[in-house]
Amino acid sequence: MSIATPAVQPIQPAAPQDADFEVVRSWKAPIALSIFTVLSFLLLVVFGRTGISTFRLSTTSDLIQLPEVELPTQLTGIVISVLLLLITVISAWLVRSRARVPIWLIAVFAVLVLIGFLSWAAADKTIPVPGLLFGAISLAVPLIFGALGGVISERVGVVNIAIEGQLLAGAFTSALVASLTNQPLLGLVAAMFAGVLVSMVLASFSIKYFVDQVIVGVVLNVLVIGLTGFLYSQVMAPNAATLNQPPRFERINIPLLSEIPIIGPVLFRQTLIVYIMYVAVAVVYYGIFHTKWGLRLRSVGEHPQAADTVGINVARTRFWNVSLAGAIVGLGGAYFTLGSVGAFGKEMTAGAGFIALAAVIFGRWDPIRATLAALLFGFASNLQNVLSIIGSPVPSEFMLMLPYLVTIFAVAGFVGTSRGPAASGKPYIKS
Incomplete structure (x- = not known):
């Protein structure tokens, strides 16, 4: 006698509700764009200036001479304000339509704001564009090295x-060694070594002895500032002719590339340290995201327990990578004495390390984005110098705080939620 079994009906999944697939709308970007649009309208239209704003695009040594660009200041401000309002409306429409605001649209918005501000600030004045950009690169070099090490x-x-x-130790050591040996390359190597020493102290206390990483970093900064300041006052300054006159790297003009209008003089008439920086940015980016070394590095920073489970030595990986970061930051310190200033000065880094750390956060722990953030800081700092030279009415204090304001707006509005590596700052205790 056979017993018939009822056919088992497959369980049909419930029909998805529309709410399950609703895209969460974020009005951060339109709100941020609206704020900038209102501020730009007040500056460019309500408090607009009359005259002609001139932009010089070539230097006297350029093979190809570009004509100067002259813009009517008041009309330029009105046109740019209208374009900014249009972009803001488009961004609001995109968000309302549950679409993402494209990054290129935000980039166009930022360029228009910059052009409008420069036109307003340079009414009846001339802004040397190559000089502005060249100075921005020069001021950003130590920030970029610091940001790469921070990433x-x-x-x-x-x-x-x-x-x-690490920057200050690299600057002091490179000046001392290069002055004694008259070899800037040896000074460069010494700067890397000094950065590694500072990093090893940070790594030893934070990785082996589980001391709070922020506290160790702060103490190291105070220690290096005090030590270099003491040695400068007691040893280097009294013997400046012997110990604090390092030879500087000469500028190297790359054939053909250095003759490209605008970007040629800015990017390809630089010193050896700047060219090393170009390579370092590319290598760090490729290494972190496209090599086994980068995969191990990121796994240790995101989930050290899982990395340990598959056989990665977490402590050793952290120790040697922090040391590598110190070597890269040390190169940035060497730029102060071997590429820019030409001699060591007490506390000459002037907080560049903290600005580099801000660039790391602004760049969301990505080498390329952190580099762009460092360039933004360098551009804002040099813009203050250029506007002071041409006699612009913009207060210098405003220009000094501008990059920090842009950082706040970018993180809050353009970049969105900024989350670092999950295990960053957390000691790993092997169970």
Whole structure:
């Protein structure tokens, strides 16, 4: 006698509700664009200036001479204000339609704001564009090296507050060694070594002894500032002719590339340290995201327990990568004495390490984005110098705080939620 079994009906999944697939709308970008649009309208239209704003696009040594660009200041301000309002409306429409505001639209908005501000500030004046950009690169070089070191450290799980100390140690050591040997290359190597020493102290206390990484970084900064200040006053300054006159790297003009209008003089008439910086940015980016080394580094910074489970030595990986980061930051310190100023000065880094750390956060722990953030800081700092030279009415204090304001707006509005590596700053205790 056979017993018939009822056919088993497959369970049909419930029909998805529309709410399950509703895209969460974020009005951060339109709100931020609206704020900038209102501020730009007040500056460019309500408090607009009359006259002609001139932009010089070539230097006297350029093979190809570009004509100067002259813009009517008041009309330019009105046109740019209308374009900014249009972009803001488009961004609001995109968000209302549950679409993402494209990054290129935000970039166009930022360029228009910059052009409008420069036109307003340079009424009846001339802004040398190559000089403005060249100075921005020069001021950004130590920030970029510091940001690259910060990205590597935090990606592997160690918060590197000691970037300031690494920069200052690199600057002091490179000036001393290059002055004694009359070899800037040896000074460059010594700067890397000094950065590694500072990083090893940070790594030892934070990784082996589980001391709070922020506290160790702050203490190291104070220690290096005090030590270099003492040695400068007691040893280097009294013997400046012997110990503080390092030879500087000469500028190297790359054939053909250095003759490209505008970008040629800016990017390809630089010193060896700047060319090393170009390579470092590309290598760090490729290494972090496209190599086994980068995969191990990121895994240790995101989930050290899982990395340990598959056989990665978490402590050793963190130690050596933090040391590598220190070597890169040390190169940035060498730029102060071997590429820019030409001699060591007491506390000459002037907080560049903390600005580099801000660039790391602004760039969301990505080497390329952190580099762009560092360039923004350098551009804002040099813009203040250029506007002061041409006699612009813009207060210098405003220009000094501008990059920090842009950072706040970018993180809150353009970039959105900024989350670092999950295990960054957390000691790993092997169970």
